[in-house]
Amino acid sequence: MVLLAWVLSYLIGSISFSYLIAKKVAGIDIRSHGSGNAGATNTLRVLGKGPGIAVLILDALKGLAAMGITHLMTGDAAAYAVAGLFVIAGHNWPIYFGFRGGKGVATTLGVVLGFSPLAFLIAAVLAVLVIAITRYVSLGSLVLVTVIPISLYLLDKPISFVWTSLVIAVFAYVRHYNNIQNLIAGTERKLGDKSNRKL
């Protein structure tokens, strides 16, 4: 049952909503536009607020859905935690789309909501503050994934949740390698930049 729950989590994560919505709305492959990332930020950048917010919500919901399914199928804290890794891996390396997906941040929101609504709130509020102040979504994303394991630890959540969220943070840092390089060089795209104009 545990293996089946993890496979299902991976398959759910592999549904790339940014790819599907961009194809439907504009007939494009989102991975050939903007930053090339199949995620909510790039959908917002390329197609505007409506599609961007839709992708953010749907990608987060698939994280939450995988957690819900794993909870029902296993009822085991460690198996539940690891399902979070599988759904994010699906998002980042989707089986249906040539293993070229996103960076896992919106899906992480859904996973952490399944771990602890309070940790979700703390991390999300801090990330939104960082984005509002700096206008760097990537920086906010990195703050988000860093704050999650710390919050889960301080809130005394199961240690499997803490370890899993640390691995999720490592995934996110690796996926944001180019963003980190750009942040250091001062060339990272800011939210609302004119160069990020819609198609």
Ligand code: G3P
């Ligand atoms: O969640 C992804 C975000 O942190 C960065 O996206 O498209 O600017 O590379 P992007």
